[in-house]
Amino acid sequence: MKTQINKVLEGIPASPGIAIGTAFLFGREDFVIYRRRISEKAVPNEIARFEEALIRTRQELKELQASLSNKGAASSKIFDAHLLLLEDRMLIEDVIKELKEKKFCVEYIFSQVIKKYIDAFSQMGDSYIRERTADVSDVGKRVLKHLLGQRRNQISLEEPSIIVAHDLSPSDTATMSRTNLLGFITDIGGKTSHTAIIAKSLEIPAVVGLQIATRVIKNGDLLIVDGNEGKVILNPDTKTLRHYQREKDISIVEARQLEDMLRDLPAETMDGRRVTVAANIEFPSEVDSVIKHGAEGIGLFRTEFLYMGREDLPSEEEQFEVYKKVAEKVAPNPLIIRTLDIGGDKFLSQIDTPEEMHSFLGWRAIRFCLARPDIFKVQLRAILRASVFGNIKLMFPMISCIDELRDAKKILSDVKRELSRKKIGFNKEIEIGAMIEVPSAAITSDLLAREVDFFSIGTNDLVQYTLAVDRANEKVAYLYRPTHIGILRLIRMTIENAHKNNIWVGMCGEMASELPLVILLLGLGLDEFSAPPISVQKIKYIIRNISYEEAQRVAEEAFNKNSADEVEAFLLDKAEALLRRCHGEKVCDFGDLKKYKI
Amino acid sequence: MRLEEKITIKNPQGLHARPAALLAQIANKYDVLVQLKKGKTVVDGKSIMGILMLEATKGSKITLIVEGDSAQEAFAEIKELLENEDPDK
Incomplete structure (x- = not known):
């Protein structure tokens, strides 16, 4: 068959973004199941085999679920449904009844029963139930594997790839290696299918419901996945490719070049202002990527993962080991640990938290920790003990007034005293920071600055609180604008107050990784940018290609604008001009910024 | 004891997902x-499979039959779930 150029497949956009890569066909694992007759005497044995396969599958699902919830993935809930299906009375009774009546081997009987359910579900009018056929089929396959004595293989991708599948089940995606995984495309599925949920949580583009993807795409085909429009382009020509590469933030190749080029270079402007570009991480395993991308330390180490998805609380020793390991890996660069920030949209199963009407305005972060010094002190002790093994700093989240900061510091000094008394070593000069993410903290930053060694502006919450917008609410999400003049003023005020008191200011919210905003923040005098590891080089790149003087001029001019739209248009213009100056052509159109316009 | 009654599903989601799982539980x-x-x-x-097979959407009428010693209690609890109007329950 002749290779078709620029063939466009239309599907349903399931997760936004653009990916360009080679196709990896994820084969549907079809089993060869023989219709083997059995004797009356063999029936009990077949039932026993069936029961054993159920027990093993149950164990496997439990393990998978535990491993996912450790990673903090919300998708681990999907397995609750799978466990329920596995234990389903009707299913089990059907199999046993048919086995006794028809006397075929249990593999055959079981696959027939599963097929019966799938057929029935897939004919139902309700889309929710129709999509549950994937769950039934997934559980069915697992049981069959155990019956047939096969083990599921883990997929690892050798090169940056786009997974092409008929459909993806939770267990397919859970065991899939994330390295080199660029996107998903599937024949079936809708906006609520597992593929969509998982792609979004992995922040990779996905297009589903393409119907013929697995038939027309071959392994190794070059694909463009347009998760914004719900399109897949098969074997694109150079022109199309160039178009999409532009559409993409920065192409993979360019990112790699940037990586090599920038890894060991400092984040220094053309006229010599040196700032720090650090990375945000959630799990210790991300440290390697921090180092790979050339981040100068960790500007935000979230610690919630230690507490989530388990029955008990993490011990001091367990926490100590984690902090120590991460600190040693990034030393001499700093590791900034944020103390426990639960509440809002993250809750602990170990602790009964009252249901709150406005959980983001409720009992969360530092408020929770101050109310539960028993839990808070364990973490502080672990952080302090680890502080002798690297350059650890700590910061308190969600500070809204000076009293909270003082109370937290009081508990910290109590813990320090205890350690001294027991002659346990810690860094007595450990730097303490306050997160500026509540508007009142920004407004009173002149007062807070006297209490701490640094500030870290958490823009995600700052924007949500200042603009009174719940980003998760799609009706009002369009109002979520980091470039709102009110936000910019708060940021400027915070930086100025910090500098007046001779302390430094970082930013660990998403804003710090939006390229056009980097120019503005640099110009405002931000000292540290902390972003996802993957954005580190891009930020360095911008900083190294502009002078501080120019950035200051840009910032000043941005403050003369009247609205978020005007600020964005202006900054986009400046960022594009900068990139054009470096590249001689436009390489990036800042999809990041556009997403705020919904 | 055997109890039987015709019930109209009031849950906006019908008997899917969570309600189905809850009912089975x-x-x-x-x-x-x-x-x-x-x-x-x-x-x-x-059986959750069985319940899903019913395809009972909001407004559909189903007959609930409970038989056994503790039928009264079980019946009351299931009926409450079926008639629940809160989509989150």
């Missing part, structure tokens, strides 16, 4: 026989 707590009937289809109320 409740039914399994009791040592009773639970059957759900919609039209000619009769299913085991202790």
Whole structure:
């Protein structure tokens, strides 16, 4: 068959973004199941085999679920449904009844029963139930594997790839290696299918419901996945490719070049202002990527993962080991640990938290920790003990007034005293920071600055609180604008107050990784940018290609604008001009910024 | 004891997902026989598969049959779930 150029497949956009890569066909694992007759005497044995396969599958699902919830993935809930299906009375009774009546081997009987359910579900009018056929089929396959004595293989991708599948089940995606995984495309599925949920949580583009993807795409085909429009382009020509590469933030190749080029270079402007570009991480395993991308330390180490998805609380020793390991890996660069920030949209199963009407305005972060010094002190002790093994700093989240900061510091000094008394070593000069993410903290930053060694502006919450917008609410999400003049003023005020008191200011919210905003923040005098590891080089790149003087001029001019739209248009213009100056052509159109316009 | 009653589903989501799982869980707590009937289809109320097979959307009428010693309690609890109007329950 002749290779078709620029063939466009239309599907349903399931997760936004653009990916360009080679196709990896994820084969549907079809089993060869023989219709083997059995004797009356063999029936009990077949039932026993069936029961054993159920027990093993149950164990496997439990393990998978535990491993996912450790990673903090919300998708681990999907397995609750799978466990329920596995234990389903009707299913089990059907199999046993048919086995006794028809006397075929249990593999055959079981696959027939599963097929019966799938057929029935897939004919139902309700889309929710129709999509549950994937769950039934997934559980069915697992049981069959155990019956047939096969083990599921883990997929690892050798090169940056786009997974092409008929459909993806939770267990397919859970065991899939994330390295080199660029996107998903599937024949079936809708906006609520597992593929969509998982792609979004992995922040990779996905297009589903393409119907013929697995038939027309071959392994190794070059694909463009347009998760914004719900399109897949098969074997694109150079022109199309160039178009999409532009559409993409920065192409993979360019990112790699940037990586090599920038890894060991400092984040220094053309006229010599040196700032720090650090990375945000959630799990210790991300440290390697921090180092790979050339981040100068960790500007935000979230610690919630230690507490989530388990029955008990993490011990001091367990926490100590984690902090120590991460600190040693990034030393001499700093590791900034944020103390426990639960509440809002993250809750602990170990602790009964009252249901709150406005959980983001409720009992969360530092408020929770101050109310539960028993839990808070364990973490502080672990952080302090680890502080002798690297350059650890700590910061308190969600500070809204000076009293909270003082109370937290009081508990910290109590813990320090205890350690001294027991002659346990810690860094007595450990730097303490306050997160500026509540508007009142920004407004009173002149007062807070006297209490701490640094500030870290958490823009995600700052924007949500200042603009009174719940980003998760799609009706009002369009109002979520980091470039709102009110936000910019708060940021400027915070930086100025910090500098007046001779302390430094970082930013660990998403804003710090939006390229056009980097120019503005640099110009405002931000000292540290902390972003996802993957954005580190891009930020360095911008900083190294502009002078501080120019950035200051840009910032000043941005403050003369009247609205978020005007600020964005202006900054986009400046960022594009900068990139054009470096590249001689436009390489990036800042999809990041556009997403705020919904 | 055997209890039987025709019930209209009020849950906006119908008997899907969470309500179906909840129903099966409740039914399994009791040592009773639970059957759900919609039209000619009769299913085991202790089976999530069975409940999903009913395809009982909001407004559909189903017959709930509970048989056994603790039928009264089980019946009350299941009925409450079926008539619940809160989509989150």
